[in-house]
Every structure is written in C-alpha cells, then in structure tokens.
C-alpha cells in the first residue's frame with residue numbers, strides 16, 4: 497500500500513533555535529531575494545530515519561511551498577534531507593491570487609491544512625494511501641487522527657519518528 501508523509505517545515509525541521517543560526521542562512525538558485533534559514537540537524541536525522549524505515553513518499557504541505565517546489569527541494573537537499581518528494585498540496589481557496597510563488601510571508605493567508613491535504617489526496621487518486629501528517633499546527637480537520645504533532649521549540653524528535661513509523665505500518669483504520 498502506498499505510504500505518504502505530508503511534511504510541514506517550520507516547527508518540524510526548522511526550529512526556534514535553528515532559525516537564529518544566521519551565519520548559516522543561504523539562498524536557492526530560484527529566489528535571490530530570500531535568505532532561507534537552516535534546519536535543526538537532529539530534526540533532519542529524525543525525518544531521514546522515519547522516511548528510510550517507512551519508505552514513505554513526501555508531499556510538501558508547508559507554507560514554504562510559496563517559494564516553489566524546486567526551491568523547497570533545494571532547501572531539503574541542502575540541509576541533508578533524503579526524501580522522495582512527489583508533490584505539494586494545492587491551495588483550496590477560489591481566490592487564485594492567493595498562491596503566488598515568492599509572495600511575501602506577511603501576505604500569505606492559509607486555509608485549514610487538512611483541507612489542502614484532502615484536496616491533494618482527491619486530485620491524485622490517493623485516498624486509499626496510508627498517510628501521516630507531520631506538523632506543529634493542528635488545523636487538520638477530519639484528518640487530525642493522522643497528525644503527528646511537533647513543536648516550534650523542538651521540531652521533530654525521535655519519539656515522533658517512532659510514532660510515524662508505527663502509524664505507516666499499522667492497518668489502515
């Protein structure tokens with residue numbers, strides 16, 4: 497059965513401590529106007545472990561997708577994440593001006609992330625897949641039982657990794 501991990505970044509890989517490592521800020525080839533902040537090494541290791549053990553594919557649900565999927569993939573690779581990234585969740589608002597690559601963070605308004613994840617599952621005919629949502633927020637509506645909730649302070653920790661692996665191995669409810 498197909499396994500999918502919906503990945504947030506802030507509060508999962510980037511943490512309250514890691515974003516202050518200003519000497520490690522970097523640019524992508526896709527966005528010269530934005531300096532990306534680094535991820536926490538321990539969180540990257542925890543994610544790599546979860547992905548290696550579960551063999552899950554990754555869909556980006558983070559607001560970082562506003563920079564474009566290629567830029568997000570660049571950032572993940574730059575930070576040492578070993579992920580098979582197969583897509584990004586769509587915006588579900590009818591206002592098409594909402595989702596614009598390189599849009600400034602302060603003009604970014606989000607709908608419940610659970611609805612964006614459901615839209616991706618529907619559009620990609622993946623409603624039968626086993627999924628885990630890794631996020632420090634809880635706006636997952638009906639998909640909340642698939643959430644592994646992290647924190648902005650600590651990001652992804654090994655106890656989350658064990659939970660992710662067991663959720664992707666268990667029989668689908």
Ligand SMILES: [Mg+2]
Nearest residue numbers: 504506507632
């Ligand atoms: Mg977050």
